[in-house]
Structures are given as structure tokens and as C-alpha cells.
Amino acid sequence: MEVPKDLLYTLEHEWIRVNGKNAVIGITQFAQDQLGDIVFVELPEVGSLIEKESPFGVVESVKTVSDLFAPVGGKVTKVNKELETNPEIINNEPFGEGWIVEIELSEAKDLESLLDPDAYTEQCEKEME
Amino acid sequence: MSTSSNLKVTPLIDVHKEFRGKLVPFAGWKMPIQFQGVIPEHQCVRDGVGIFDVSHMGEIEIRGPSAKSLVQKLMTNDIDSMQDNQVLYTLMCLETGGVVDDLLVHRFSEDHYFLCVNASNTEKDFQWILKNSDSYDVAILNTSSVTAQFAVQGKNSEALLQKLCATQLNEIKYYHFEKVKIHNFESIIARTGYTGEDGFEIYIDARHAETVFRAIMDTGKEFNLQPIGLGARDTLRMEMGYALYGNEINEQSKPLEAGLGWVIKLGKEDFIGKTELEKQKKAGNKRKLAGIRLLDRGVLRPHYQILKNGTSVGELTSGTFSPSLNTGIGLCYVSSEYAEPGKKLEVKIRKLNVPAELVKLPFLPTRVKKN
Numbered sequence: 435m436e437v438p439k440d441l442l443y444t445l446e447h448e449w450i451r452v453n454g455k456n457a458v459i460g461i462t463q464f465a466q467d468q469l470g471d472i473v474f475v476e477l478p479e480v481g482s483l484i485e486k487e488s489p490f491g492v493v494e495s496v497k498t499v500s501d502l503f504a505p506v507g508g509k510v511t512k513v514n515k516e517l518e519t520n521p522e523i524i525n526n527e528p529f530g531e532g533w534i535v536e537i538e539l540s541e542a543k544d545l546e547s548l549l550d551p552d553a554y555t556e557q558c559e560k561e562m563e
Numbered sequence: 564m565s566t567s568s569n570l571k572v573t574p575l576i577d578v579h580k581e582f583r584g585k586l587v588p589f590a591g592w593k594m595p596i597q598f599q600g601v602i603p604e605h606q607c608v609r610d611g612v613g614i615f616d617v618s619h620m621g622e623i624e625i626r627g628p629s630a631k632s633l634v635q636k637l638m639t640n641d642i643d644s645m646q647d648n649q650v651l652y653t654l655m656c657l658e659t660g661g662v663v664d665d666l667l668v669h670r671f672s673e674d675h676y677f678l679c680v681n682a683s684n685t686e687k688d689f690q691w692i693l694k695n696s697d698s699y700d701v702a703i704l705n706t707s708s709v710t711a712q713f714a715v716q717g718k719n720s721e722a723l724l725q726k727l728c729a730t731q732l733n734e735i736k737y738y739h740f741e742k743v744k745i746h747n748f749e750s751i752i753a754r755t756g757y758t759g760e761d762g763f764e765i766y767i768d769a770r771h772a773e774t775v776f777r778a779i780m781d782t783g784k785e786f787n788l789q790p791i792g793l794g795a796r797d798t799l800r801m802e803m804g805y806a807l808y809g810n811e812i813n814e815q816s817k818p819l820e821a822g823l824g825w826v827i828k829l830g831k832e833d834f835i836g837k838t839e840l841e842k843q844k845k846a847g848n849k850r851k852l853a854g855i856r857l858l859d860r861g862v863l864r865p866h867y868q869i870l871k872n873g874t875s876v877g878e879l880t881s882g883t884f885s886p887s888l889n890t891g892i893g894l895c896y897v898s899s900e901y902a903e904p905g906k907k908l909e910v911k912i913r914k915l916n917v918p919a920e921l922v923k924l925p926f927l928p929t930r931v932k933k934n
Contacts, residue, residue: 470597470600470601470794471601471602473602473862473884474860474861474862474884474891492913494862494884495601496601496602496794496798496862496883496884497596497601497794499862
């Protein structure tokens with residue numbers, strides 16, 4: 435299971451890549467594998483505010499619907515429009531081209547409660563039992 | 564809630580693990596929901612051939628001098644019209660007209676039938692049949708636990724299975740079956756299925772299931788045969804508009820509303836549910852089962868509301884994303900006044916009302932071999 439070292443994670447299997455006061459958010463390899471073929475992504479509006487731990491979008495596979503939970507609060511600065519026509523990019527490149535939104539962080543301290551790669555790897559192993 | 568420890572497993576559980584099937588609880592069974600992925604598995608069946616382990620399905624045998632009259636009383640379809648080696652799709656109803664189960668009746672002879680029933684209903688069906696058989700000279704056996712079932716579906720299914728059987732499979736017509744030795748083991752092979760493709764359902768002694776399944780997988784390599792999970796089974800059946808017990812029909816539903824009038828023969832002698840179904844037919848349908856497709860991006864799911872000018876006029880019973888049509892499709896009950904193909908409606912998906920239209924079923928033309 436791929437868990438890049440330069441990212442932070444949530445228990446709901448989102449990842450976040452922090453770059454100064456901006457952060458890119460996506461779902462992990464583990465999450466896309468659990469969902470299966472992703473066929474639809476509902477994205478938030480650019481400029482909207484998202485709240486830490488609240489749903490900000492939806493990913494649907496053939497089998498199931500899954501809410502996207504915000505790892506941190508902030509204002510949406512970009513959304514990955516490509517996912518509207520090619521949602522399967524998330525399956526193929528969850529940590530790269532399959533990113534979902536970019537936000538401007540409201541509170542740097544939101545980051546403190548996130549999981550580091552080791553803690554996240556442990557979490558995935560637990561769930562695979 | 565059931566824990567994984569009390570789930571039943573099919574004789575193929577080790578094979579599923581070997582093929583990296585994702586195992587989930589389904590109707591009290593631990594079943595593979597997918598192998599390589601729902602979409603590629605779906606395409607594999609539409610384009611060539613796939614194999615499903617459907618050993619969770621139930622098998623009930625009815626034997627004895629009164630077998631025919633008992634089955635005729637239990638079923639809504641006309642059992643008297645059946646020939647030996649024929650299969651018939653039918654409903655088994657309550658006196659209220661609600662559906663106990665939908666199932667396949669196989670006739671060996673007029674004193675020997677076997678029923679293939681839904682996994683979740685096997686025990687209920689068995690008890691229901693027992694309860695209604697008091698005055699009949701029959702033996703009723705639930706053979707589910709000693710019977711495995713595979714479905715081999717897709718246009719290459721006959722060519723593939725023929726390599727493992729001496730019997731000429733092209734002589735088995737649609738909705739007929741034969742006793743066939745496959746890879747030297749006795750089995751029953753029926754030209755039936757739940758995908759809309761040509762294909763076969765194979766019933767075999769559970770002790771030989773793994774050997775035969777592996778032989779089919781090996782022989783299937785040249786046809787690019789893949790194992791298929793329940794996820795693709797559901798998308799395949801939905802594209803055909805086939806009802807699924809628990810979704811489109813249950814003990815409360817009215818089967819005439821579900822478009823199942825073609826398997827309810829009100830002209831035949833008395834059968835359980837006849838009086839009530841006659842009344843329902845006279846009264847007409849307030850709502851009807853219809854196919855629905857999204858006109859915008861999205862996926863349909865059971866229980867989504869169907870709206871006309873903001874007011875609910877129906878509800879989805881099944882929904883998915885159609886890999887063949889690349890759009891959200893579903894089955895729904897909708898008020899009869901709106902239930903016509905081409906009707907433009909909306910589906911409430913979370914906060915949005917998404918445009919949709921009703922579609923004549925099936926969503927794709929069926930490719931079963933009707934002789």
C-alpha cells in the first residue's frame with residue numbers, strides 16, 4: 435500500500451499536501467482501492483468555505499457513495515475539473531493527477547491532529563484485518 | 564449485525580481468495596463482490612465470457628406423484644404447460660398477492676421438479692412450501708447446502724463449456740436444461756442467466772465444485788474468461804431491467820405493478836394469491852416499475868426520489884452506473900400517469916434535482932439465444 439512520506443492523512447483516508455498556507459487534498463490509494471471503479475465526483479465551488487471534518491464533496495464508485503471529509507478548514511481556491519469528465523483518474527493516480535481540491539488554510543493548528551505517514555500506514559493495516 | 568464468523572461460505576471460498584476476490588457479507592454469505600473491478604468484469608461478460616459463483620442461491624427439490632399439482636398451486640406461472648427439461652421463471656406469492664420469491668422451476672418429469680431460489684429466501688421458501696404441502700403426496704428437499712451453482716455468461720460461454728462436455732450444448736435451447744457430464748462430473752446445465760447474454764447456469768455436487776470451477780477457469784484462458792463478482796452481476800441485471808428480490812419485489816409489493824404480469828397466469832386453475840391478484844388487476848396499477856436514466860452526470864441509487872415539478876412522483880428501487888451506457892441508470896416505481904418511456908422527470912440526488920428520463924426496458928438489447 436503506497437503511503438507517500440510528504441503528506442498528512444485522516445482516519446477517513448484523505449491526504450493533504452501542505453505548501454505554505456495552501457494545501458491540496460485528495461483520497462488515498464487505500465481509499466480508492468476500497469471504493470473500486472470511481473465513476474462520479476461532486477466537487478465544491480471555488481471560493482466556498484469548507485469546515486474541518488465536515489463533508490465537502492462526494493465520490494461515487496459503481497458500488498457505493500462516499501463523502502469527502504475536509505482534513506482541515508479553509509477556502510477552496512481550485513478544484514480538479516478534470517475529474518468531472520475522467521473521475522477514474524483518482525483510481526489511477528490518487529496522489530497525483532487525481533487530486534481533488536486546493537484550499538487556503540484557515541488555521542495552521544488544524545494540521546496538528548492529522549496522521550503522519552507511519553500512523554496512517556498502521557491505521558490501514560488495522561482496517562485490512 | 565452478523566459478524567464474519569457466522570457467515571456461510573461457498574465451496575469456492577479458497578478459489579475466490581486465490582483470485583483476489585473482495586469478500587463481503589451478502590444475504591448471510593461471504594461472497595466476492597468484485598475481483599479486478601466491477602467495470603472490467605461487466606465488460607468481460609458483455610464482450611466475451613465470465614464465470615460467477617452463485618452457490619449461495621438455494622435449490623429445493625419436489626418429488627412424488629403430486630409434485631406437479633403442488634408446484635402448480637404454489638406458482639403464478641403455468642406449470643402444466645412445461646415439458647420435461649424445461650425451465651420456467653415464476654413468482655411464488657402469498658394469499659395477499661405479495662411475493663414470497665421469484666424463482667426458476669426446472670422440470671425433470673411431472674413427478675420431479677427442482678427450484679432455484681434466492682439465497683436470502685431459501686429457508687423461508689422451503690418452510691412456505693412445506694406448510695402448503697400437507698395434502699400432497701410429495702417429498703420436499705432443501706438441497707442447497709450440497710449443491711454448488713456457477714453461471715457462465717457471455718457469447719463465448721457455449722464454445723468454452725463445450726470443450727469440457729460431450730453433450731452437444733447447442734441442442735440445449737433457451738430456458739431448457741440437460742443432465743451433462745462436465746469435466747467428467749455429473750451436473751445439470753441450463754441455458755439460463757441473469758445478464759442478458761447467452762449463457763448457462765450449472766448445478767453441481769458441492770464436493771466437485773472446486774475441481775470443475777478450476778477446470779473451467781483453465782479451459783477458459785483462451786477465451787480470456789474472468790471470475791465475476793456480485794457487483795457486476797448487479798450492473799448486468801440492471802441494464803436488462805431484471806427485477807431483484809428485496810429491491811423491486813418483496814412480500815408487500817404488487818407484482819403487476821412490477822411489470823411481472825407475464826408470469827402471472829390468471830387463466831389457470833386456483834393458485835395461491837390468485838384471488839387477490841385478480842382484484843389488483845381489475846383495480847389497475849397506481850404505479851408502475853420503469854427504467855430511468857440520468858440526463859446529466861451522476862449515479863442512481865435505491866430510494867432516491869423522483870420528482871415532477873418539485874413533487875415526488877416515484878422512488879428508485881435499484882440504481883447504479885451503467886458501464887455499457889456510461890450513465891446513471893435505475894429501476895423505479897413511478898405514478899402510472901407519468902410511467903411512459905421518454906417522460907422527462909428529475910431525481911433528487913443529495914441537494915440537487917438532476918434531470919432524468921424514463922426508458923423502455925431493457926436499457927440494452929438482450930442477446931440471449933431465443934432459439
